[in-house]
Amino acid sequence: MSDKISTSALAKLRNIEAKQLFHDLKTAGYINRADETWVLTELGRKFGGEYLEHKKFGPFIVWPQNLLIDLTATSGKTFSATQIGQRFTLNAKKINQLLQELGWIAKKDNGWHITSSGLAVGGSQRQDKESGQHFVVWHDSIIRNKRLKQSVIEFSGQDAQAHATDKSLSSFRQKFEAKHRTLDGHYVRSLGELKIDNWLYMNGVIHAYDRQLPIEADVLSDFYLPTGKVYLQYWGKDNGEMSQQEQATVRAIYAQHNFDLIEVFPHEIDKLDDILPGRLKAFGIKAY
Structure with missing residues (x-):
């Protein structure tokens, strides 16, 4: 039996509103929101988050009681493919191709759609109100994601041996x-x-x-x-x-x-x- 506790219980333990704790966890990139459901991200798992199954209500996220919420490494803002590309000196098309190859997004007739794996690394679905085209934005922790960085290095052939x-x-x-x-x-x-x-x-x-x-x-x-x-x-x-x-x-x-x-x-x-x-x-x- 896990000694970890739910987000609501953790908020009570820390004497803060549950709403504020959910906000902090999302800002830190530990959880993501999709279809009115909270999704545990890879970053959240790294800090000790995991799913437990409730017999009546299904899976929910639990945390270590001494959970560190690192808000110093993030602004909580989202990046578009263009903005990610600017960080890696690649255009938006190449970034989307790499994200697709990683299985984090999928191409459909009306644009790019987030996958379950993409949700787990901080992606969020958006839709342009004028064109109706779908696109995905990413929590700023994506810039530090080692799988994306590895893919960029392998694609570009830059210092690949050193970054194996x-x-x-x-x-x-x-x-x-x-x-x-x-x-x-x-x-x-x-x-x-x-x-x-x-x-x-x-x-x-x-x-x-x-x-x-x-x-x-x-x-x-x-x-x-x-x-x-x-x-x-x-x-x-x-x-x-x-x-x-x-x-x-x-x-x-x-x-x-x-x-x-x-x-x-x-x-x-x-x-x-x-x-x-x-x-x-x-x-x-x-x-x-």
Whole structure:
């Protein structure tokens, strides 16, 4: 049982109005508002926020009783794609493309729409009153978001080696070397991944390998399919299958962040023609 308390209980403990505490948490970027519901952000999780499930009222956010609300690093203002681009010396179009690749926004006929992952990093939906076009604005903490900064660096090719991801990922890459070369030039870690990568390439499915999930924690996905905004996880390795505990841990991360996931098991690796077309179709991806 968590010893953390609800926002209202925390306000009472601190002898302030709940409304003021909600305001401070939103200003600090710990929570976000969407459809009359408070959403816990990645920044809020970093400071100890989490969801608990109420039997009657559903999920709600709880906090450590000694929660630090850091208002010194933020103005609480929102940035447009243009303003974000000015910070990174990129135009608004490129910023929106990077935000889309991260899975934080989605392009529709009437403009850009926020996703659940985008809400978790401080995005808010807006609509132009005159044109009716939709767009997204971002809490100013987005400028410090390491996943966005990483994407900008990778896109621009600026000092990419020095800004490589966390040492834990570097150690992982060294321990599990990607030594199998695929038809499209990727280097993957297992024969099963090689078969999946080659199948995706030969069937015209755009994919990225070893893609960092767009979250604060350092977690790599096996494959990311940007057309359907879906990740593909292979539960095998050259020396056998991943343990049930390993699988459960990874699944929990995808579920926690509402990431769509396609799973492939070792016993299916020689049946990709039979299993993948249907699983891809569920996410709007067509294979040749």
